[in-house]
Amino acid sequence: MPDVDEAYLQIGEVAERTGVTQRTLRFYEEKGLLRPPSRMVGGFRLYSEQDVKRVEHIRRLQDLLGVALAEIKEMVEAEEVLRELRAQYRPDSAIDEKRRQLERAIDVVQGQYSIVKQKTEQMEEMKAQLKERLKTFDRWMKELNELETKEAVAPGLRPPK
């Protein structure tokens, strides 16, 4: 049972803090990306700090990796299994059950890692190219300016400005 004194948040606060809309939070819950939060008497959703972290995590996966919510669901599910695994203080039978879960989690994280790795490499490459182009542009700009000053010294047809 969760600590009664823990600071729970209503959906509006979570929305504000995470930068997503309330609709999005309900949507994620619908889609199984967020586990159904606890409720207060009247039915209002009560989120924990953990849930906030989860939302932020989801958004990072979306924005940075650009993976679909379906995939993100798989990822966060595997992580959820891990939390449980860490929480259980050795219900002690089924060690290889635990091992299987751990292996699954490792797979997931390795998957994420390889995606991130590949993307960072490609982006570093792109970054270098962009830098190169900016240099080139700078050169051109200088050439343009020189060209102009030469025309100022030896004016051709200058349009009235």
Added chain:
Amino acid sequence: MPDVDEAYLQIGEVAERTGVTQRTLRFYEEKGLLRPPSRMVGGFRLYSEQDVKRVEHIRRLQDLLGVALAEIKEMVEAEEVLRELRAQYRPDSAIDEKRRQLERAIDVVQGQYSIVKQKTEQMEEMKAQLKERLKTFDRWMKELNELETKEAVAPGLRPPK
């Protein structure tokens, strides 16, 4: 007028080489991301190698940066202006027209650069975190294995540690 001997490609070949569908190519054209290609007598589209590059460029922007096609359109348009600017051998009036175009292009590329930079930084951070987690998992896995061997030797005993 383009070189008549140049190797032009039909839509199917371009699709195959770029990994996008024919539908996507026509769609990009519709949306103004690809300039309308030349046609052969019967009306079939004829793409140049340049067009292929362009498609690949578009896809990189999509996949890596995750920007919307509308934005990508702006980007490729600015680049198109640059091509022209570089192609014109000094129609020599309107130097500051050129300068404005160049400045616009610089803005665009700087925009891309800052996006890429920010994303790479965030991804490097994420990468580090993932690496950390993989290490942790590895430790856990070892602990699990040790736990198992100890139980095999002295069942029910708690490991000192």
Added chain:
DNA sequence: CCTAACCTTGACGTAGGCGTTAAACCGCCC
């Protein structure tokens, strides 16, 4: 008790990014 601010479920709408026919047309080979 009343009201404002917040929340609930449900249902429908939408924007982006293509997929999928359909029906006719083109090019090439035998």
Added chain:
DNA sequence: GGGCGGTTTAACGCCTACGTCAAGGTTAGG
């Protein structure tokens, strides 16, 4: 000149990731 495979436009469809009402229930303050 008939067949076959690639291509054309046009139109409708679809999925994702939410946005946007609508109609009502809840909570806290005065």
